[in-house]
Amino acid sequence: xxxxxxxxxxxxxxxxxxxxxxxLDATETLQENQICCCVSDPCNPSSxxxxxxxxxxxxxxxxxxxxxxxxxxxxxxxFTVIYDERLIPPKVYEPxxxxxxxxxxxxxxxxxxxxxxxxxxxxxxxLGMIANAHLAKADFFExxxxxxxxKRLAQLHSDAVDFPKTGNSPEFPAELCVxxxxxxxxxxxxxxxxxxxxxDDARKLKRAYDADIREFMNQFGIMTEIEVTSGxxxxxxxxxxxxxxxxxxxSLMDASIPINRHYRKLFEQEFxxxxxxxxxxxxxxxxxxxxxxxxxxxxxxxx
Numbered sequence: 224x225x226x227x228x229x230x231x232x233x234x235x236x237x238x239x240x241x242x243x244x245x246x247l248d249a250t251e252t253l254q255e256n257q258i259c260c261c262v263s264d265p266c267n268p269s270s271x272x273x274x275x276x277x278x279x280x281x282x283x284x285x286x287x288x289x290x291x292x293x294x295x296x297x298x299x300x301x302f303t304v305i306y307d308e309r310l311i312p313p314k315v316y317e318p319x320x321x322x323x324x325x326x327x328x329x330x331x332x333x334x335x336x337x338x339x340x341x342x343x344x345x346x347x348x349x350l351g352m353i354a355n356a357h358l359a360k361a362d363f364f365e366x367x368x369x370x371x372x373x374k375r376l377a378q379l380h381s382d383a384v385d386f387p388k389t390g391n392s393p394e395f396p397a398e399l400c401v402x403x404x405x406x407x408x409x410x411x412x413x414x415x416x417x418x419x420x421x422x423d424d425a426r427k428l429k430r431a432y433d434a435d436i437r438e439f440m441n442q443f444g445i446m447t448e449i450e451v452t453s454g455x456x457x458x459x460x461x462x463x464x465x466x467x468x469x470x471x472x473x474s475l476m477d478a479s480i481p482i483n484r485h486y487r488k489l490f491e492q493e494f495x496x497x498x499x500x501x502x503x504x505x506x507x508x509x510x511x512x513x514x515x516x517x518x519x520x521x522x523x524x525x526x
Contacts (some may be wrong), residue, residue, distance in 0.1 A: 226235050226288055234518070235367040235514065235518060236514070236517035236518055237310065238308075238309060239305065239306050239310075240303065240304060240305040240307060240309035241276075241278075241303075241304045242262070242301055242302075242303055242304075243260065243276055243277055243301065243302055243304055244276065244277050244278070244299070244300075244301055245277070245278050245280055245289055245295065245297050245300050245301070245303075245420070246277045246278070246279055246280070246297060247279070247280060247282055247297050247395040248279050248280060248281050248282050249282070251281075251282050253279065253280070253282075253283070253407055254281060254283055254284075255281060255283055255284030256281075256284065256288070257281055257287065258278060258279060258280055258281070258288065259278070260278045260279070260281040260304055278302050278304055280297065282494040283446065288317075289302070291318035292318075294319075294381050296386075316369075319374070319378065319381075320378075322475055324382065324385070324391045325389070325391075326388060326390055326391070327389065327390040327391065337505060340390060343379050343390075343392070344386065347386070347392035348383070348386065348392075349379075349383055349392070349393060350380070350383040350384065350386075350397050350427055352394070352395060353376055353379050353380045353383050353395065354380060355401070355404075355408070356395075356399055356400065356401050357361060357373055357380060358405075358408065359401045359403075359404050359405060359408065360372050360373050360376060360399075360401065362405040362407075362418050362420055362422065368478060370475060375399060376399060379393045379395065379399075397416035397437075402414065403416050404416075404424070404427070405418035405420075405423060405424060406418055406423060406426075406509075407422045407423045407425075407426040428489060429485075432482075432486055433484075435482050436448055436451060436482065439478070439479060440453065443475055443478070445475070446507055451475070451479055453517070467490075473500075493520075
């Protein structure tokens with residue numbers, strides 16, 4: 224469970240930031256476009272009243288703030304709050320209108336209605352198709368998600384998410400269909416093209432690393448990658464001419480050094496001064512090391 228969360232849901236720790244549950248200001252103290260979030264501990268513990276690890280949104284205004292944040296609401300949604308000036312975007316775009324269509328109403332719901340809706344949902348669910356189209360279009364167009372087609376797909380995606388609640392299935396127009404997918408999406412049964420953006424660079428580097436590690440594991444009969452990185456070899460399928468477990472571990476770790484050195488060099492290229500092998504100031508490397516340590520320790524602490 225913990226490893227799955229690290230792989231799928233790991234978040235970058237931000238010192239001047241928080242991940243908070245959104246609640247409504249029932250007192251109507253906050254005005255439009257105001258929020259309440261305590262970012263420092265009060266001197267007197269009694270000063271902290273009702274809300275702990277919460278962000279309070281106003282009940283007054285033309286449009287609620289949560290809906291402007293990717294169509295959120297106050298039904299259990301969490302919000303990321305960052306007050307580090309270096310991470311504040313230089314430009315703020317107009318929020319999209321995520322207002323759901325009016326749900327279809329039935330006076331008396333029968334078992335037949337439930338069965339009909341279930342079949343309709345299975346046959347008409349287009350959420351995955353829309354999400355894939357948005358990802359492919361955002362990669363294809365130079366301006367990414369700001370392109371008109373991507374904005375239309377974002378609205379359709381919102382409608383598809385609300386489909387189980389409203390009963391309204393979004394129509395997926397033919398002009399928004401994808402003819403070619405970026406290669407990092409690995410749609411082997413569809414036409415593809417070589418992406419020139421960062422997702423494809425990351426995929427290629429990861430694929431090369433996986434191939435080298437897999438070859439190394441097959442050579443020595445090691446079952447898992449964690450055994451290679453940790454040096455703790457549970458068992459080797461391939462017969463090794465070394466009897467002592469300590470010697471086997473040392474031999475395998477020595478053999479893995481060239482792989483680690485090669486990919487560490489590729490990783491550190493980002494921190495080299497252009498057209499040289501001189502690395503950028505030490506402080507940048509320390510900041511990155513601290514970030515990785517914070518992520519790892521924070522995930523372990525949460526679990």
